[in-house]
Amino acid sequence: MFYKNQLSRRSFIALAGATGAGVLAGCSKPDKPPEDPTTAIEILARQHGVICRAVAILEEIKGGMDAWMDLPPEVIGGTVEMVHLFVIAHHQQLEEKHVYPVFDVDKKVSGLVGVLREQHTAASQLIEILRGLCRGFSVKDLEKRRAMASAIHMFCRMYRAHAAREDTALFTLLRPMMTPKAYAELSSGILRAEAEFLGQNGFDETIRKLTDYENILGIGDLASFTPNPEELR
Ligand SMILES: [Fe+2]
Numbered sequence: 001m002f003y004k005n006q007l008s009r010r011s012f013i014a015l016a017g018a019t020g021a022g023v024l025a026g027c028s029k030p031d032k033p034p035e036d037p038t039t040a041i042e043i044l045a046r047q048h049g050v051i052c053r054a055v056a057i058l059e060e061i062k063g064g065m066d067a068w069m070d071l072p073p074e075v076i077g078g079t080v081e082m083v084h085l086f087v088i089a090h091h092q093q094l095e096e097k098h099v100y101p102v103f104d105v106d107k108k109v110s111g112l113v114g115v116l117r118e119q120h121t122a123a124s125q126l127i128e129i130l131r132g133l134c135r136g137f138s139v140k141d142l143e144k145r146r147a148m149a150s151a152i153h154m155f156c157r158m159y160r161a162h163a164a165r166e167d168t169a170l171f172t173l174l175r176p177m178m179t180p181k182a183y184a185e186l187s188s189g190i191l192r193a194e195a196e197f198l199g200q201n202g203f204d205e206t207i208r209k210l211t212d213y214e215n216i217l218g219i220g221d222l223a224s225f226t227p228n229p230e231e232l233r
């Protein structure tokens with residue numbers, strides 16, 4: 001007889017049943033796709049990465065204008081429009097709707113959040129000014145060039161400090177002050193807002209555009225940023 005005794009036969013049946021159920025469960029399609037485990041801070045960090053690259057492009061444009069270089073107008077206008085769309089219309093709105101209100105309940109960092117909100121307004125105004133200057137821009141128009149260089153300088157100087165404070169003095173507080181459930185809801189809310197605003201491949205498309213502009217300006221290769229300290233000797 002195959003089964004040594006009744007007990008082992010029962011055990012086998014029970015085991016087979018359990019395994020079978022497991023196999024079936026493994027083969028069946030889940031009702032809904034698994035939740036994206038990307039967290040709020042990860043999403044905000046990668047958006048700040050986009051902003052950091054856009055700031056580097058703007059500074060490269062300003063450097064080129066200061067040096068009287070002939071810059072492709074489509075790169076200037078394209079970068080400004082990208083910043084308008086990604087930073088002003090998307091990233092800032094997302095923070096104002098989903099992130100800053102978390103800190104409005106506990107007033108400990110209300111001073112910082114107040115300054116961050118004011119800086120969003122200043123950033124919107126600077127980008128609007130830049131959009132206006134880009135219309136009919138001519139490299140020979142000295143006044144426009146000066147105004148554009150000043151606006152780029154003001155935007156980049158402020159935004160670098162702004163994003164760095166958010167990363168080190170605000171976002172780091174998010175997780176400890178929220179329950180795991182509230183943090184998971186915040187993360188999925190931010191992820192959903194990003195998908196709705198940028199579309200399915202919107203983030204990749206933004207990176208592709210950034211890369212194109214970086215390549216045109218000669219800063220597409222990360223190694224191009226590496227200095228040679230030997231030059232200082
Ligand atoms: Fe912000």
Ligand SMILES: [Fe+2]
Nearest residue numbers: 091095163166
């Ligand atoms: Fe931010």
